[in-house]
């Protein structure tokens with residue numbers, strides 16, 4: 168090949184043709200360096216014949232490629248997946264490609280990097296900054312930049328510590344091999360039901376063909392044990408396996424559990440990795456040496472050369488939907504990768520999404536059921552508390568019946584979990600004297616009080632201010648009141664009621680790293696915690712045998728926004744959190760506090776009538792032609808200038824295509840009208856299945872232009888409607 172079609176890592180550009188200089192040979196998928204203007208840039212050789220619309224440039228006008236990097240070529244199925252993702256989600260192909268080449272440093276080849284760690288020697292001058300850095304760094308090791316971030320200091324402070332001999336350099340090889348998991352490390356005796364489920368999955372792995380499978384098992388049924396058998400089969404036949412988890416906080420407990428079964432940990436991939444870890448993982452994955460990878464959604468686009476199995480655990484979780492950059496849904500892309508690779512993909516869940524159930528009904532996905540908990544554990548008893556009849560005391564949030572249940576649980580030496588999906592102390596602070604409300608200066612959102620850190624914080628943009636003593640408007644002191652509860656407020660109430668109990672708050676504020684999550688799991692397992700107060704973070708995956716009581720503080724909270732999936736999400740979340748109760752030998756109880764015990768989703772939860780709920784939800788989606796029957800795409804227009812945003816949105820709306828089976832709503836101001844200082848307008852496109860939504864939207868928007876300050880993004884199959 169004397170010329171090559173290259174996709175460069177520049178989202179503003181399409182593919183470009185280059186000349187392959189004498190003495191260089193390239194093949195599709197190879198990672199190369201090409202000149203772009205005065206600068207060299209990394210790109211990937213694409214297949215001849217792809218992008219047929221590209222104008223042909225004469226050979227003599229092409230610039231030559233500069234270099235071929237020492238990394239395996241991206242496999243063909245991955246190239247097809249990248250094309251599909253860019254096409255389906257209307258994203259620049261370079262932006263998708265970037266997710267595959269997620270470690271730029273790995274592309275430089277297997278090298279050693281220099282990290283630093285403590286020597287135990289104290290610097291001559293121990294400034295407060297230096298002391299803080301050393302204390303926070305502890306046993307950790309990392310690049311200067313990484314240690315500065317851990318220590319909360321500047322790079323200069325870290326370099327000072329190196330000069331003073333308090334930190335020393337360590338050479339780390341990024342090609343150190345990973346341990347090989349052993350499929351026969353221990354033999355797990357499966358129940359008959361589990362064995363039947365495992366056999367089916369194993370057969371698909373052995374066949375090496377595409378099959379999407381819904382592993383539909385109640386909480387505690389042993390879905391993990393079952394899919395471990397499929398991973399064991401992939402290991403035996405030399406294939407790589409990928410396990411996607413919805414939350415990096417779940418990685419650490421998963422690694423432990425995996426190590427018990429397979430003798431060693433799998434390779435982890437998530438945003439919390441250090442640069443050297445990323446580089447080592449990427450290289451091992453791309454060479455096929457990382458045999459089992461567990462990770463967040465971004466692990467999906469890595470260049471596995473011998474992928475044999477994909478598992479999406481807790482597949483109903485909406486955190487699989489990426490809301491920034493390339494707005495893709497990892498569950499759906501996982502199935503597509505399975506198709507490209509011709510391998511099985513298993514979606515494991517106790518509360519599958521309606522979209523997934525629908526695929527089963529259509530016969531596209533195979534369903535494997537595990538209807539009972541493992542080892543004879545019973546599903547918990549569920550009790551509703553009607554807050555309109557049995558209200559908490561004034562200024563409190565826990566009804567007497569729930570308080571009594573917590574007391575009984577404590578007396579038995581068992582553990583309780585109180586669930587409220589709201590971080591912080593109170594969602595709104597206002598002035599009793601003049602009515603002033605604290606709002607984020609960058610977003611149309613209230614500032615949430617966090618008492619633990621004594622700050623008010625915006626949960627949308629991260630803006631924080633110290634909690635003031637007086638009202639900024641009328642300057643009255645002692646006039647600020649907290650409205651409504653967050654987990655910190657519930658924890659205060661619990662401490663007042665049960666001063667002797669050991670209470671832990673579990674949110675992304677307290678479990679912000681895999682290490683913190685691991686410490687929490689240890690404390691729970693070791694019985695060092697009596698009562699957890701937590702957000703949706705505790706609804707997922709955890710298994711604590713001594714946890715026998717779950718209290719849902721405000722079951723109606725998720726129904727407020729009223730979006731398409733509000734009822735479904737409420738059902739899933741409460742079923743999942745209930746599923747944490749009574750997983751061991753002791754029976755579990757669940758109390759659900761609600762003001763609306765009569766609405767269908769509450770009825771379904773209280774009577775355990777899942778099938779009826781799904782049937783009713785599915786019927787109403789069908790009637791509204793909502794997903795999975797019809798399809799949506801959102802167009803979000805934003806600008807720091809409100810008038811400009813509105814004007815662009817209006818022009819886009821005026822140019823909307825008129826077509827049978829396609830409706831365009833809006834533009835309207837977004838519910839979150841200002842976000843990070845940008846004013847936002849939304850249009851919603853609603854289409855029948857038969858309509859080629861992407862082609863229409865692409866054609867529609869490509870005919871328009873707008874100021875460079877204006878951002879127009881398309882969200883295909885949106886999950887968020889703010």
Ligand code: ADP
Pocket residue numbers: 355356357358361384385386387388389390391392541710
């Ligand atoms: P799920 O993911 O379906 O909620 P898990 O896979 O976490 O369920 O299993 C629940 C608990 O039961 C775990 O502690 C697991 O180790 C245990 N368990 C499940 N199946 C078996 C088995 N066949 N042998 C021993 N323990 C099992």
Ligand code: ZN
Pocket residue numbers: 598599600601602603638639640641642643646
């Ligand atoms: Zn005031």
Ligand code: ZN
Pocket residue numbers: 607608609610612625626627628629630843
């Ligand atoms: Zn904000």
